[in-house]
Amino acid sequence: MSKLALVTGGNRGIGLEVVKQLSKAGIEVVLTARSEDKGLEALASLGSNNVKFHQLDISDRESIQQISSWLENEYGSLDILINNAGINYDKWNKAINPNMENVRRTFETNFFGTWNMCIALIPLLKKSDAGRIVNVSSGAGSLNEMIAEAPGYSFSKSALNGLTIQLAQELKMDKILVNSVCPGWVKTDMGGIMAPRSLEEGASSVLQTALIPSDGPSGGFFRDGAPIDW
Numbered sequence: 156m157s158k159l160a161l162v163t164g165g166n167r168g169i170g171l172e173v174v175k176q177l178s179k180a181g182i183e184v185v186l187t188a189r190s191e192d193k194g195l196e197a198l199a200s201l202g203s204n205n206v207k208f209h210q211l212d213i214s215d216r217e218s219i220q221q222i223s224s225w226l227e228n229e230y231g232s233l234d235i236l237i238n239n240a241g242i243n244y245d246k247w248n249k250a251i252n253p254n255m256e257n258v259r260r261t262f263e264t265n266f267f268g269t270w271n272m273c274i275a276l277i278p279l280l281k282k283s284d285a286g287r288i289v290n291v292s293s294g295a296g297s298l299n300e301m302i303a304e305a306p307g308y309s310f311s312k313s314a315l316n317g318l319t320i321q322l323a324q325e326l327k328m329d330k331i332l333v334n335s336v337c338p339g340w341v342k343t344d345m346g347g348i349m350a351p352r353s354l355e356e357g358a359s360s361v362l363q364t365a366l367i368p369s370d371g372p373s374g375g376f377f378r379d380g381a382p383i384d385w
């Protein structure tokens with residue numbers, strides 16, 4: 156039986172390319188997007204018969220509850236959760252004088268939204284015999300690599316990395332492997348046109364961790380399948 160994956164923020168950028176690559180790998184995919192119109196447009200652009208669309212805004216608890224019930228009724232389990240949705244590389248913010256409301260909004264999606272997704276879907280991942288959670292993080296959140304730039308975004312990804320470590324330990328007995336991935340600096344709306352990496356390269360970095368075997372690592376931080384510093 157083919158595996159089932161769910162990708163958040165699947166209507167554009169790295170998320171859409173991850174959906175495309177998973178589908179090509181023969182995995183059934185639920186492409187999710189906060190806008191129904193944009194999600195359906197992305198779905199149509201793929202022309203794949205193993206991809207379905209469902210609306211999902213990860214900053215909205217009700218929307219998360221709805222997709223979790225829909226998955227339960229439609230499939231009964233989930234194999235791969237790709238927490239890709241993310242916002243706001245806040246280059247204009249400074250740690251000494253931030254727009255704190257803006258920082259909080261960033262955390263609401265990048266950290267709390269992703270955490271709520273994990274909480275809601277872990278019961279379905281436990282029903283898989285090879286559950287995987289991939290948190291799409293960023294080198295910007297690495298405490299070792301961190302520079303004084305985009306504080307709200309960077310701290311939200313550091314917190315996300317902390318979530319990866321704790322979930323990996325708590326889910327060890329359930330054989331659910333949980334890892335963070337940095338896709339590198341990728342040409343997307345967020346990454347901008349100066350980014351050196353293509354969508355294919357960024358998505359492939361995410362896929363390498365999504366498709367690790369059962370004896371693969373858990374609680375790590377990877378780029379292109381190789382460990383990187385926290």
Ligand SMILES: NC(=O)c1ccc[n+]([C@@H]2O[C@H](COP(=O)([O-])OP(=O)(O)OC[C@H]3O[C@@H](n4cnc5c(N)ncnc54)[C@H](OP(=O)(O)O)[C@@H]3O)[C@@H](O)[C@H]2O)c1
Nearest residue numbers: 164168169212213214239240241293340341343344345346
């Ligand atoms: N690009 C890079 O260089 C780079 C580097 C390191 C890490 N990353 C990470 O990679 C991931 C994807 O980035 P990207 O470059 O592809 O960004 P992007 O082009 O800006 O796309 C972001 C995606 O997230 C969705 N999204 C935002 N808020 C959401 C919410 N509340 N609920 C559901 N979906 C939501 C967006 O939907 P809408 O279309 O509705 O806005 C869009 O589909 C992010 O987590 C980002 O932090 C990117």
